[in-house]
Amino acid sequence: MQDYKSFFGLQKILITLLVLSSSLSVSTMMLIKSSSSKAQSTENRNVNNLPAKVRTQQQIEELKATMLKSWQQEAQTKGLSYAVPLRFQGAIVESAKLTPEHKVIALTFDDGPWPESTAQVLDILKQNQIKGTFFLIGQNVKNYPGLVKREIAEGHVIGNHTWHHWYQFLNPQAAAYEIVHTADQIYQVTGIKTNLFRPPGGIMHNGVVDYARNSKYAIILWSADSVDYSRPAVPKLINNVFRKAKPGGIVLMHDGGGNRSKTVQALPEIIANFRKQGYSFVTIPELLEMQDKDQKLIANKK
Numbered sequence: 001m002q003d004y005k006s007f008f009g010l011q012k013i014l015i016t017l018l019v020l021s022s023s024l025s026v027s028t029m030m031l032i033k034s035s036s037s038k039a040q041s042t043e044n045r046n047v048n049n050l051p052a053k054v055r056t057q058q059q060i061e062e063l064k065a066t067m068l069k070s071w072q073q074e075a076q077t078k079g080l081s082y083a084v085p086l087r088f089q090g091a092i093v094e095s096a097k098l099t100p101e102h103k104v105i106a107l108t109f110d111d112g113p114w115p116e117s118t119a120q121v122l123d124i125l126k127q128n129q130i131k132g133t134f135f136l137i138g139q140n141v142k143n144y145p146g147l148v149k150r151e152i153a154e155g156h157v158i159g160n161h162t163w164h165h166w167y168q169f170l171n172p173q174a175a176a177y178e179i180v181h182t183a184d185q186i187y188q189v190t191g192i193k194t195n196l197f198r199p200p201g202g203i204m205h206n207g208v209v210d211y212a213r214n215s216k217y218a219i220i221l222w223s224a225d226s227v228d229y230s231r232p233a234v235p236k237l238i239n240n241v242f243r244k245a246k247p248g249g250i251v252l253m254h255d256g257g258g259n260r261s262k263t264v265q266a267l268p269e270i271i272a273n274f275r276k277q278g279y280s281f282v283t284i285p286e287l288l289e290m291q292d293k294d295q296k297l298i299a300n301k302k
Contacts, residue, residue: 084195084285085292089216092204093284095223096248096291103247104282104290105274108133108222110161110198113140113147114256120264121255122150128271131155133284135198135220138163138182140256145189152190157283159196159220160186162208165257167201175207179215196220196284220284222252228263229254237266242273248287 098104107125112118112134125132134151136158141148151158162178163185170178179197187193197217199209209219224244228237241251251270253263274281282290 084218085288087292087295088218088288089195090213090218092209092213092219092221093250093288094221095246095250096287097294098248098290099294100247102290102294103278103280104287105245105247105279106133106250106282106284106287107253107270108135108198108220108250108284109253109255110135111137111140111165111257112255113144113151114260115144117260117264118144118147118255119150121260121267122147122154122156124264124267124271125156126154128268130271130281131157131283132281133157133159133196133220134255135159135161135196136182136186137161137165137256138178138185141182141185141189148186148189152192157194157196157285158186158190158192159194159198159284160212160217161198162200165200166206167203168206170207172207172211175211178208179211179217218284218288220250223249224251226251226253226263226266228260228266229257231259231262234262234266234269237262238269238273241266241270245274247279248291250284250287 107130109118109121109132112121113136118134121132131154134156136148138160148158160179160182163182164178166178183193195217197209197212198220199206199212202221203209212219223246224241226237227240232240241253245251253267254260255263271281
């Protein structure tokens with residue numbers, strides 16, 4: 001597996017934390033800015049009165065909180081912490097309704113991150129300068145955090161695809177766990193809170209969609225299914241994608257959950273064929289934002 005660059009200086013953060021953890025000296029590690037105010041001086045005296053180990057642990061926690069905040073702010077600045085327009089919060093989306101001049105398509109990938117195939121998909125997207133949307137399985141995020149960090153570092157969008165990818169009916173508590181636990185894991189790894197959700201298998205009535213809708217997630221389905229999970233021959237897989245492809249459409253593929261070699265083989269040709277037909281590629285948030293703007297323009301003209 002490729003040795004990826006750290007995301008937003010993560011390595012520097014870890015090194016700093018290790019230094020803090022091994023040192024009991026407060027004077028060389030103080031992160032509190034000096035201030036002439038009496039309140040600040042009092043706070044500093046109170047800190048100095050604490051045992052060395054307690055003070056060190058407090059400094060570690062303060063540093064972690066500070067760096068996470070900085071991480072999130074940088075993500076927001078770079079457009080990585082994405083917001084869904086109000087009209088799509090709690091809504092079900094299969095494709096976007098766009099004006100004719102917008103010939104765009106969104107490539108989406110489910111069930112990752114996954115050893116080998118996720119990195120291969122990312123390599124292809126990078127070579128073609130395309131941003132995709134990845135719907136992640138929570139336990140895979142936990143097992144392969146480096147791949148998720150690479151997705152974010154390279155400008156892709158991530159969404160919630162539950163923790164276990166279960167199809168059976170789930171009571172409200174189990175449904176909440178599947179979504180919330182995955183969201184927490186994504187946040188721990190990336191510092192990002194996603195409000196995009198895709199139900200496993202597109203199943204709408206087993207409890208998870210109800211929870212997601214009530215939690216203001218945008219429920220993202222698809223308009224063109226590659227059916228790559230069944231591992232068809234590459235020409236068949238490509239035909240599946242284009243059979244129902246249309247402007248504003250959402251293409252479903254998989255980078256995880258099993259052997260995805262057929263998807264990896266087909267992806268370059270899928271991209272080339274879309275470009276030959278005049279398509280450009282967008283992420284799901286970009287697609288939703290385009291529809292939102294189009295609908296506002298149409299409403300203003302009435």
